[in-house]
Amino acid sequence: MADKIQSIRGMNDILPADSPAWQFIEEKLRQLMQSYDYDEIRFPIVEKTALFKRSIGEVTDIVEKEMYTFDDRNGDSLTLRPEGTAACVRAGIQNGILVNQQQRLWYMGPMFRHERPQKGRYRQFHQMGVEVYGLDGPDIDAELICMTARLWKILGLLDSVKLQINSLGTPASREVYRSILSGYLQANKSLLDEDSLRRLQSNPLRILDSKNPAMQEMIEQAPRLMDHLDDESNVHFTRLCAYLDSVGITYEVNTRLVRGLDYYSKTVFEWVTDKLGAQGTVCAGGRYDGLVKQLGGRDTKAVGFALGLERLISLLQQDDLEKHYKHPHAVMLMMGERAQNAGFALTEELRNAVPDVRILSVCGGGSFKTQMKRADKSQAEIALILGDDELDNNTVTVKYLRAEQGDDKTQQEQLSQQQLIPLLTEKTQ
RNA sequence: GUGAGCGUAGCUCAGCUGGUAGAGCUCAGGAUUGUGACUCCUGCGGUCGAGGGUUCGAACCCCUUCGUUCACCCCA
Numbered sequence: 001m002a003d004k005i006q007s008i009r010g011m012n013d014i015l016p017a018d019s020p021a022w023q024f025i026e027e028k029l030r031q032l033m034q035s036y037d038y039d040e041i042r043f044p045i046v047e048k049t050a051l052f053k054r055s056i057g058e059v060t061d062i063v064e065k066e067m068y069t070f071d072d073r074n075g076d077s078l079t080l081r082p083e084g085t086a087a088c089v090r091a092g093i094q095n096g097i098l099v100n101q102q103q104r105l106w107y108m109g110p111m112f113r114h115e116r117p118q119k120g121r122y123r124q125f126h127q128m129g130v131e132v133y134g135l136d137g138p139d140i141d142a143e144l145i146c147m148t149a150r151l152w153k154i155l156g157l158l159d160s161v162k163l164q165i166n167s168l169g170t171p172a173s174r175e176v177y178r179s180i181l182s183g184y185l186q187a188n189k190s191l192l193d194e195d196s197l198r199r200l201q202s203n204p205l206r207i208l209d210s211k212n213p214a215m216q217e218m219i220e221q222a223p224r225l226m227d228h229l230d231d232e233s234n235v236h237f238t239r240l241c242a243y244l245d246s247v248g249i250t251y252e253v254n255t256r257l258v259r260g261l262d263y264y265s266k267t268v269f270e271w272v273t274d275k276l277g278a279q280g281t282v283c284a285g286g287r288y289d290g291l292v293k294q295l296g297g298r299d300t301k302a303v304g305f306a307l308g309l310e311r312l313i314s315l316l317q318q319d320d321l322e323k324h325y326k327h328p329h330a331v332m333l334m335m336g337e338r339a340q341n342a343g344f345a346l347t348e349e350l351r352n353a354v355p356d357v358r359i360l361s362v363c364g365g366g367s368f369k370t371q372m373k374r375a376d377k378s379q380a381e382i383a384l385i386l387g388d389d390e391l392d393n394n395t396v397t398v399k400y401l402r403a404e405q406g407d408d409k410t411q412q413e414q415l416s417q418q419q420l421i422p423l424l425t426e427k428t429q
Numbered sequence: 430g431u432g433a434g435c436g437u438a439g440c441u442c443a444g445c446u447g448g449u450a451g452a453g454c455u456c457a458g459g460a461u462u463g464u465g466a467c468u469c470c471u472g473c474g475g476u477c478g479a480g481g482g483u484u485c486g487a488a489c490c491c492c493u494u495c496g497u498u499c500a501c502c503c504c505a
Binding site for chain 2: 113117127128129261282367372374377389
């Protein structure tokens with residue numbers, strides 16, 4: 001046997017059994033975006049490598065070891081997008097839609113990170129992202145959080161997720177805090193693990209995020225960013241909390257919430273769950289006021305979040321997902337050569353006459369029994385049977401495959417072909 | 430990148446201390462000439478992930494390798 005070519009590790013097929021769930025989620029997300037009047041933007045899945053290095057940060061894990069980077073034929077270094085924000089900002093700047101205006105944008109699609117796959121983490125995964133430009137107030141931060149809370153409500157997941165928020169302050173205030181924290185960590189250097197020692201130089205804030213039990217007490221005692229915020233950030237955060245309180249969204253202030261990407265400032269938030277194994281974050285984001293300028297645009301305030309679709313889908317109950325599978329309204333059986341010829345055209349006519357109807361044609365012939373079995377398996381509500389008898393008197397036999405006692409129609413009946421149209425129309429409503 | 434568990438039919442899995450490969454589901458046919466679902470019968474389907482070693486003999490033991498799952502790290 002020849003070697004089978006397999007998919008890339010961590011890049012999964014979405015099979016017919018799962019695609020209805022994806023379509024359902026995607027539809028709900030589109031509706032949600034419409035209800036807040038946000039606009040969709042689409043950008044390529046490949047960008048110049050430098051874009052991600054400059055935006056995400058050179059010393060982050062994503063850039064250091066997780067990017068799919070390769071050389072184009074002309075020697076340019078390209079990278080499969082590991083997240084959406086950088087490319088969204090690039091597209092916004094390049095097309096001049098960020099200058100002196102407000103944009104509320106969303107996008108959905110695959111992202112790529114070369115990590116070891118595990119539950120809720122894949123090399124190709126899907127995100128829905130939202131980015132808002134040109135608004136600097138806490139009201140828009142709150143709007144994004146409300147939007148996500150609304151999604152949990154729509155999907156019945158309110159009990160599964162919890163909101164954590166924090167403020168990272170302005171870059172200036174963070175710089176002050178950073179040196180204070182570094183001093184504290186230096187003083188406790190003997191307690192740091194190997195990872196943290198490495199981060200002491202590159203990104204000391206991330207040490208606060210460590211789950212190492214041996215370091216928890218030292219981290220608890222560390223100076224808190226929240227206590228070193230500048231006035232501007234403090235007001236921003238206080239007002240954000242007030243907005244959330246006013247709509248009854250409960251949250252936990254997690255002063256150790258840092259986020260992995262360099263570009264965040266002020267508000268950061270995460271929706272976390274304990275139902276996804278080791279992957280607790282299903283949605284996360286924050287404000288990134290400096291990024292647009294950093295990538296060459298005019299100084300533009302920005303805030304956004306991203307949602308992991310695989311994680312979202314695995315939070316939903318399997319039963320809930322299966323019910324979104326759409327079975328055909330009708331299944332067409334054709335007995336014998338005459339019927340196959342006539343039925344082929346008839347099925348097309350029915351689709352013309354009732355555009356929303358879903359009709360499965362039992363192709364491939366076979367005995368009556370075989371066709372009935374396939375018809376049953378399709379889960380269709382009614383079977384349309386066409387054979388010599390029906391052709392001779394210009395009718396179609398209609399059999400109600402799912403009828404239970406007490407239903408209007410339980411017995412099969414012979415209808416004229418014209419009578420099928422109102423019947424099928426009724427099924428689509 | 431590191432660690433652990435698991436790879437047997439299309440799918441879900443049995444297979445004892447090493448002794449010639451099994452079930453259920455699916456699919457096809459039949460019991461029932463044009464009536465499905467429930468039942469019964471029959472059939473199709475495997476280089477036991479791959480390569481090497483030990484042995485008279487390996488799905489089983491050893492080594493290597495690949496895949497996969499979960500976890501660490503990190504993240505959506």
